[in-house]
Amino acid sequence: MIESTQKIKFYQTGTFTAGNRLLDLEQRTVQSSDERTNAITCGHRACQGCGEALGARYALDAAMRATNGNVIAVNATGCLEVFSTPYPETSWQLPWLHSLFGNAAAVASGVAAALRRQGREDVRVIAQGGDGGTTDIGFACLSGMFERNDDVLYICYDNQGYMNTGVQRSSATPPAARTATTPAMGSAPGNPFGIGKDVPRIAMAHEIPYVATATVADLHDLEEKVTRAMSMRGARYIHIFVPCPLGWAHATRDTIRVARLAVESGTFPVFEAEHGEIVRSNPIRRQIPVEEYLKTQGRFAHLFKPTRDDVRLEALQAIADKNIKKFNLIREEAAI
Numbered sequence: 535m536i537e538s539t540q541k542i543k544f545y546q547t548g549t550f551t552a553g554n555r556l557l558d559l560e561q562r563t564v565q566s567s568d569e570r571t572n573a574i575t576c577g578h579r580a581c582q583g584c585g586e587a588l589g590a591r592y593a594l595d596a597a598m599r600a601t602n603g604n605v606i607a608v609n610a611t612g613c614l615e616v617f618s619t620p621y622p623e624t625s626w627q628l629p630w631l632h633s634l635f636g637n638a639a640a641v642a643s644g645v646a647a648a649l650r651r652q653g654r655e656d657v658r659v660i661a662q663g664g665d666g667g668t669t670d671i672g673f674a675c676l677s678g679m680f681e682r683n684d685d686v687l688y689i690c691y692d693n694q695g696y697m698n699t700g701v702q703r704s705s706a707t708p709p710a711a712r713t714a715t716t717p718a719m720g721s722a723p724g725n726p727f728g729i730g731k732d733v734p735r736i737a738m739a740h741e742i743p744y745v746a747t748a749t750v751a752d753l754h755d756l757e758e759k760v761t762r763a764m765s766m767r768g769a770r771y772i773h774i775f776v777p778c779p780l781g782w783a784h785a786t787r788d789t790i791r792v793a794r795l796a797v798e799s800g801t802f803p804v805f806e807a808e809h810g811e812i813v814r815s816n817p818i819r820r821q822i823p824v825e826e827y828l829k830t831q832g833r834f835a836h837l838f839k840p841t842r843d844d845v846r847l848e849a850l851q852a853i854a855d856k857n858i859k860k861f862n863l864i865r866e867e868a869a870i
């Protein structure tokens with residue numbers, strides 16, 4: 535008789551809350567614990583199915599657990615700031631500061647410096663902003679924060695556009711995507727520009743202690759990365775992929791599915807880097823064609839109707855294939 539063993543992997547434990555029941559208590563997510571902080575709580579005005587609201591809740595609750603509740607958050611202008619703090623109300627259950635659209639990293643650096651001066655090393659600082667606040671207007675302040683290695687975790691919630699002001703294009707908007715400023719008309723409908731700024735890799739070029747990407751589709755992974763980041767000192771950066779049902783024109787119930795398809799198609803690579811070197815990447819279980827991801831969203835509808843745009847579909851597939859190669863996302867041991 536031939537005896538063989540196969541390691542069983544519970545992939546669903548990473549995604550669905552119900553999957554937590556398959557895990558020991560200490561391995562369950564922060565979100566499944568009734569002791570979580572609820573860092574951003576009910577009453578906010580995010581759209582139904584907003585990926586950014588979910589991402590912020592997951593990240594900040596994990597950071598609060600990792601620091602015994604000692605977090606000060608600094609927020610850039612954007613949806614997260616606007617929907618959570620309509621004056622005089624707030625949904626934040628932690629000290630929280632908003633200044634301007636472009637200076638969250640600089641304000642956070644100042645808060646960290648003041649805490650250091652007071653000898654309050656137990657209190658940790660998180661800066662957070664959207665892709666516009668991070669990859670465009672806040673980029674110089676962010677690079678300065680990295681270069682000085684200030685003791686701040688910066689989190690970018692990437693919904694690939696200026697959503698708060700009506701879905702304009704940012705430098706994180708993918709090629710061909712329709713936005714209010716890149717309409718689906720003309721010879722190159724949608725965003726006519728290239729691949730956008732790859733801020734996680736730009737952050738790596740600063741050789742800061744920690745850089746990671748994550749999505750709202752994998753709660754365990756996201757929480758682990760925030761926890762790891764909070765165990766370190768110096769400048770850290772996490773880039774979280776957060777679908778936006780309003781701007782991307784996908785069903786509100788599909789936020790998690792859209793994020794998962796972005797990962798499984800290779801469109802959004804999930805990895806970690808320390809001091810400028812990639813140390814881990816999350817393998818793809820089953821590569822899906824990029825089309826399967828694009829078809830979930832109205833912002834790419836013009837690639838399929840009234841006629842199929844094979845040239846641009848191939849270009850988008852090529853970007854995903856390149857990611858898969860660059861980050862070694864398809865590996866023998868990942869297949870079951």
Ligand SMILES: Cc1ncc(C[n+]2csc(CCOP(=O)(O)OP(=O)(O)O)c2C)c(N)n1
Pocket residue numbers: 586611612613614635636663664665666667668693695696697698699704
């Ligand atoms: C200097 C300045 N320019 C423009 C604005 C208007 N503004 C506020 S939020 C925003 C877009 C934010 O986009 P992003 O950072 O991606 O966050 P999102 O709303 O998509 O989460 C813009 C253009 C502003 N507040 N300040």
Ligand code: SF4
Pocket residue numbers: 579580581582583584585586587613617693697698777778779780781
């Ligand atoms: S526009 Fe998008 S990011 Fe803003 S609240 Fe709505 S779903 Fe969230």
Ligand SMILES: [Mg+2]
Pocket residue numbers: 664665666691692693694695696697704
């Ligand atoms: Mg945005």
